[in-house]
Amino acid sequence: MISAYTGTQVRAAEEPLLAAGLGDALMQRAARGLANAVVHELKDSGTRLSGARVVVLAGKGNNGGDGLYAAAFLASRGMRTTAVLTGDAAHPAGLAAFERAGGRVHRLTEAALPGLAAEAAAADVVIDAVLGTGAKGGLRGSAADLIQAITDAHLHGFVVACDLPSGVDADTGEAAAPVLPADLTVTFGGAKSGLLADPGADYAGRVLVVPIGIEEHLPEPALRRLEGPDLARLLPQPARRAQKYSRGVLGVVAGSEDYPGAAVLACRGALAAGVGMVRYLGPPSVADLVRQSCPEVVCSTGTVAESRVQAWLVGSGMGPHDHEQLTRARDAIASDLPVVADAGALPALPAILAPHVVLTPHAGELASLFHRLGRGENRESVEAATLGAVRHAADRTGATVLLKGATTLVAAPWGATYSQADGTPWLATAGSGDVLAGVIGALLAQAGSDVGRFRQLGVEPDGRWAAIAALGAALHGQAGRAASEAVSGGPITAGRVADALPETWGKVSMLSNYGAWKRNSHSQPLR
Ligand SMILES: NC(=O)C1=CN([C@@H]2O[C@H](COP(=O)(O)OP(=O)(O)OC[C@H]3O[C@@H](n4cnc5c(N)ncnc54)[C@H](OP(=O)(O)O)[C@@H]3O)[C@@H](O)[C@H]2O)[C@@H](O)CC1
Ligand SMILES: Nc1ncnc2c1ncn2[C@@H]1O[C@H](COP(=O)(O)OP(=O)(O)O)[C@@H](O)[C@H]1O
Numbered sequence: 001m002i003s004a005y006t007g008t009q010v011r012a013a014e015e016p017l018l019a020a021g022l023g024d025a026l027m028q029r030a031a032r033g034l035a036n037a038v039v040h041e042l043k044d045s046g047t048r049l050s051g052a053r054v055v056v057l058a059g060k061g062n063n064g065g066d067g068l069y070a071a072a073f074l075a076s077r078g079m080r081t082t083a084v085l086t087g088d089a090a091h092p093a094g095l096a097a098f099e100r101a102g103g104r105v106h107r108l109t110e111a112a113l114p115g116l117a118a119e120a121a122a123a124d125v126v127i128d129a130v131l132g133t134g135a136k137g138g139l140r141g142s143a144a145d146l147i148q149a150i151t152d153a154h155l156h157g158f159v160v161a162c163d164l165p166s167g168v169d170a171d172t173g174e175a176a177a178p179v180l181p182a183d184l185t186v187t188f189g190g191a192k193s194g195l196l197a198d199p200g201a202d203y204a205g206r207v208l209v210v211p212i213g214i215e216e217h218l219p220e221p222a223l224r225r226l227e228g229p230d231l232a233r234l235l236p237q238p239a240r241r242a243q244k245y246s247r248g249v250l251g252v253v254a255g256s257e258d259y260p261g262a263a264v265l266a267c268r269g270a271l272a273a274g275v276g277m278v279r280y281l282g283p284p285s286v287a288d289l290v291r292q293s294c295p296e297v298v299c300s301t302g303t304v305a306e307s308r309v310q311a312w313l314v315g316s317g318m319g320p321h322d323h324e325q326l327t328r329a330r331d332a333i334a335s336d337l338p339v340v341a342d343a344g345a346l347p348a349l350p351a352i353l354a355p356h357v358v359l360t361p362h363a364g365e366l367a368s369l370f371h372r373l374g375r376g377e378n379r380e381s382v383e384a385a386t387l388g389a390v391r392h393a394a395d396r397t398g399a400t401v402l403l404k405g406a407t408t409l410v411a412a413p414w415g416a417t418y419s420q421a422d423g424t425p426w427l428a429t430a431g432s433g434d435v436l437a438g439v440i441g442a443l444l445a446q447a448g449s450d451v452g453r454f455r456q457l458g459v460e461p462d463g464r465w466a467a468i469a470a471l472g473a474a475l476h477g478q479a480g481r482a483a484s485e486a487v488s489g490g491p492i493t494a495g496r497v498a499d500a501l502p503e504t505w506g507k508v509s510m511l512s513n514y515g516a517w518k519r520n521s522h523s524q525p526l527r
């Protein structure tokens with residue numbers, strides 16, 4: 001599991017060490033980790049270390065101090081280092097170390113700006129150390145102009161962000177333009193939650209956590225990401241004497257005359273995600289199509305009350321005028337069984353929900369949900385603040401909310417938040433969300449009652465619905481990636497994602513080398 005923290009949490013964890021006079025030692029560790037990462041990147045790109053051109057953009061706070069100390073290490077290894085001081089001051093000890101190591105220093109002025117931007121653009125590495133966890137809002141003044149000029153230029157080398165890309169909010173991932181997109185973010189003491197939520201994740205590139213000795217002081221993480229061994233431990237496995245009913249039956253209320261394919265794709269996703277059986281309820285014409293595509297599915301035109309299942313999937317491919325289907329969706333949501341409520345079910349939700357109801361909106365659907373709750377939002381405003389949006393939606397509705405996107409976020413009401421980024425942009429294809437709903441429905445049917453499995457991982461009963469949704473998002477994302485890799489990185493259809501699920505499941509379930517993972521977890525790149 002990757003744990004991520006708010007800037008405030010990390011700063012609080014630093015406090016006891018700062019009080020003990022260890023501030024400089026913390027900064028030295030951070031700077032050394034940053035410098036080592038730069039060296040690795042240069043070696044990987046085949047650049048000679050001696051004479052490599054490094055430009056550090058250093059703000060006036062401790063983030064700038066980290067950058068200056070790191071650049072001093074790099075200068076001492078024979079690199080040509082330039083510091084651009086973006087504020088009216090600089091970290092005194094960092095600046096002194098940099099100058100002692102032979103680095104060149106420029107102060108940012110309006111006149112010097114075009115030349116300094118050109119120098120940064122021509123460098124082998126640009127280190128962005130303008131703002132870190134102490135930032136208030138985005139970049140301002142000439143620092144903003146410099147970052148804009150570098151962003152607009154054609155960069156020769158790569159960008160490494162110190163702790164976080166300047167302008168990205170460490171807690172929320174909100175990003176006030178301009179932000180220089182990093183190829184790598186080297187972050188200290190623990191990943192910052194803003195690096196694992198869009199749009200912050202767009203700017204962070206790969207994320208590397210450097211331990212600096214504060215780890216034992218960190219509290220419960222603000223955000224979690226399930227990784228291979230977690231997924232392996234959460235995946236349900238059939239007992240030796242399992243039969244189809246004990247494995248879990250999923251009831252699917254999806255599809256309509258207008259969108260029959262959604263029902264098929266939801267069923268295919270569920271069948272490929274290990275469910276014991278799928279019961280489909282819906283119009284006869286849609287049921288015919290489901291039967292033709294998935295003969296394993298048992299179809300009926302009955303009611304929710306007549307159908308014995310362990311979980312429900314409702315809403316995919318349903319419109320506001322599909323009254324019979326909407327009645328079934330409402331009945332399923334009221335049934336006390338776990339439910340994944342997708343697409344067309346979202347406008348038909350009751351006012352008060354519970355954590356075992358998992359809502360799966362994309363940003364546009366979440367904005368509409370907020371409208372109905374009297375909160376003015378649109379797709380863009382949700383996309384600009386995904387973490388705040390998903391948290392607010394869960395706390396406000398009482399449901400578990402999964403917000404789909406390049407990074408998929410899941411929030412338990414008043415509980416844990418997960419961030420999964422296992423997929424590929426090729427997943428942005430029609431019907432992909434229906435397959436995801438099927439996968440989550442299948443997992444709810446199989447694992448929803450297995451409280452013990454989640455307790456072993458420290459997940460409380462009410463929080464397990466979010467863990468199941470995050471597991472579903474991870475499997476779906478990885479299946480999408482596998483499907484694309486099977487065609488050499490080419491495009492995929494939603495059906496291909498479903499087809500790739502069983503093998504993805506098999507591969508994930510083999511990753512249970514938990515002990516080895518735990519020992520290495522602090523130094524692992526996140527992606
Ligand atoms: N504590 C430790 O020992 C360790 C800390 N570590 C490192 O320290 C970083 C946090 O450092 P920090 O607290 O000094 O804040 P930082 O992010 O450098 O920025 C604050 C400065 O910028 C200014 N400023 C603010 N907003 C601005 C804006 N929008 N536009 C322009 N300027 C703005 C603000 O000035 P003010 O506005 O207050 O006058 C202030 O001077 C952290 O991310 C990590 O890298 C590690 O080395 C581990 C040990
Ligand atoms: N850029 C992206 N990168 C990775 N995954 C993505 C991206 N865009 C969308 N996805 C994923 O693809 C799926 C799309 O779902 P959805 O928006 O409901 O599509 P549809 O309604 O067409 O089925 C979600 O699982 C989402 O997380």
Ligand SMILES: [K+]
Nearest residue numbers: 128131164166
């Ligand atoms: K930074």
